[in-house]
Amino acid sequence: MDNAMSTTPPEPPLNAIAELLKQRDQASSALANIDRALHLELTRAAATGTDAISPTALLRQLVIQPDVANGVLTATDALASAFPHTQGTLGLRSAQGSTRIAGAWRLGQSGTHLLKDSGTSLAPPSLTVPLNGYSIDIGELRLWSVEQQTQTLPEQATIHAFAVAIEAGLGGLILKERLAGDSARDPLTGLFNRRYMEDTLDRELHRAVRKQLELGLILLDIDRFRPFNERYGLPAGDQVLRALGGLIQASFRGSDVCCRYSGQQFVVILPEAPLADTLRRAQQLQVLVRELDLRYEGRTLPRISLAVGIAHFPRHAAKGDNLLAAAESALYRAKQHGPNHVMIAEKYE
Incomplete structure (x- = not known):
């Protein structure tokens, strides 16, 4: 659990x-x-x-x-x-x-x-x-x-x-x-954990600066997950997290770094990815998640959706903490618009 x-x-x-x-x-x-x-x-x-x-x-x-x-x-x-x-x-x-x-x-x-x-x-x-x-x-x-x-x-x-x-x-x-x-690794989803994500983001940003490359960052949050857990229970919620982790891992390139950021939030780091490609990949994942069949102990669970915040180096921030903060701000705005929305970050000041 x-x-x-x-x-x-x-x-x-x-x-x-x-x-x-x-x-x-x-x-x-x-x-x-x-x-x-x-x-x-x-x-x-x-x-x-x-x-x-x-x-x-x-x-x-x-x-x-x-x-x-x-x-x-x-x-x-x-x-x-x-x-x-x-x-x-x-x-x-x-x-x-x-x-x-x-x-x-x-x-x-x-x-x-x-x-x-x-x-x-x-x-x-x-x-x-x-x-x-x-x-x-x-x-x-x-x-x-x-x-x-x-x-x-x-x-x-x-x-x-x-x-x-x-x-x-x-x-x-x-x-x-x-x-x-x-x-x-996160033991539940098999994705990289937050500590690994933070270290990797710093390394990839350093490489991007040195080689004048772009970098995309996707921050994902399951819509209305707390009410889901309250109704169906934490074990069913864990099953959702496992299924979503597997889908995220299968949906990105081998060079992309897929991580569990916190309870129901996930981060994907996309080295050398332009902003338009990062947005497209996030939207494709939203479609796949909406089609994901979820079952637990023989019963069908309701479909889920994702709120998404996107940030980009060098457009929005140059440091790892600032890039994450920009993505978190974009995610907050996406959740304000309702389920299954994606928002692009504003420049972090």
Whole structure:
């Protein structure tokens, strides 16, 4: 019966930690492979006099990233720079075995956009490289050549050198997130908790300032949730929160950070998202929530709706606290207009 945030996260089981540490030890062979692959790549780079990012530099960048989402952005940035005449996707494998596109690049421009029609209209990839690090099935790297037919992909040894660096870097980040997962996740919804959200927002704003990027912030609140709990009970309310958390997680990009902010409020951080895209994604979620079928102990629960406040960097604020305050003000105005409304923030003064 949660409707309040848990403040004491459970400790990871000791046997789980032991298994993860065992997997970490197994990474030594992967690092040896990196050394061999990088020697070939760096020898070639020295011969051609290129200054492009190397697998070594990519690995050094990956190991200092705070989480997998930032690692994916770093990897796609590097791949876009290293292979400017290709387009590609970086897919991550879920626990259920499905693969989602977490990052992509097109003609040297990185980001988390999907390729045309989510990739369905593209020809089969020119090259697919499975990614496995620390005994973890990370996902796969896919590349398409977009130059004239006479052009070919870069040497496969170079591509595989980058793949090995991604395996070691992302594999380590995934391992770290699994070890720390319980302390960063809300136990009821499985989304990130408020502390993680606040830390991530500060990091993403710092990156946005440094790279002159945009950032969207969505603050969600379930309409009339207190009367719902009073009528149907807290366990039914918890079921609603679980269902909504799953829908939010499934409705956003892999690079977006979905969090439970407080009892019935949720926050989504959208790196590199223009204001118009942030608004569109929030409105799409409102439609999906209105269609969400909710059941508890064999009975159908009434449908719910969301009030939404939206804020944007740099339009509305430049600091994390101020951006949240701007979104909260917009949410308050949305709730004043009645259920299922969305409002855009005003500039925070």
